[in-house]
Amino acid sequence: MQLIDTLALVGEVLSWVGLGVGLPLLLLALLIRTVEGAWLPVEIAVIERDGSLIGRWFAGGDFHERPLTRRESAAADADDGWAEGVVSANNPAHARVGEPPHARRVILTLGIVFAGVGFAGLVVSLLPLLLS
Known part of the structure; x- marks a missing residue:
C-alpha cells in the first residue's frame, strides 16, 4: 500500500466519523436555535x-x-434591586438571570469541529483521484 492510499483510507474514516457526527450536531444546534x-x-x-426573590422584566x-x-x-x-439577564425572542416570558445557556454554543462548536474534520478527511480521501 502506498502512502497516498494510506492517507486516503485515513481520510475516508475521518470523513465518515466527522461528517456522521458533525452534521447531526449542526442540525441539532439549528433546531435548538429555531425553538428557543x-x-x-x-x-x-x-x-x-415572602422571603423569596422574584424577578420582574419587561419584554415583548x-x-x-x-x-x-x-x-x-x-x-x-x-441590595441593588437589578440583575442582568437574557430573554428568549420567541417567548418573552422565558428569561434567565445571567448568561444564556451554553448548551447550544457547545453543540454548535462541536458540530463545526467534527464537520470540519470530516470535510478535511473527505478532501484527503480524494487525493488518489486527483493525483492519478
Whole structure:
C-alpha cells in the first residue's frame, strides 16, 4: 500500500466519523436555535416577596415575573434591586438571570469541529483521484 492510499483510507474514516457526527450536531444546534430563538439582553428587577426573590422584566410589550431559582438568587444582587439577564425572542416570558445557556454554543462548536474534520478527511480521501 502506498502512502497516498494510506492517507486516503485515513481520510475516508475521518470523513465518515466527522461528517456522521458533525452534521447531526449542526442540525441539532439549528433546531435548538429555531425553538428557543435568540437570547436578548434585559434588565431584571429583583424584589423580595415572602422571603423569596422574584424577578420582574419587561419584554415583548408586556411585564413578566417569576420566582428566581437558588442559582439565580445567588447571582442577582438583591441590595441593588437589578440583575442582568437574557430573554428568549420567541417567548418573552422565558428569561434567565445571567448568561444564556451554553448548551447550544457547545453543540454548535462541536458540530463545526467534527464537520470540519470530516470535510478535511473527505478532501484527503480524494487525493488518489486527483493525483492519478
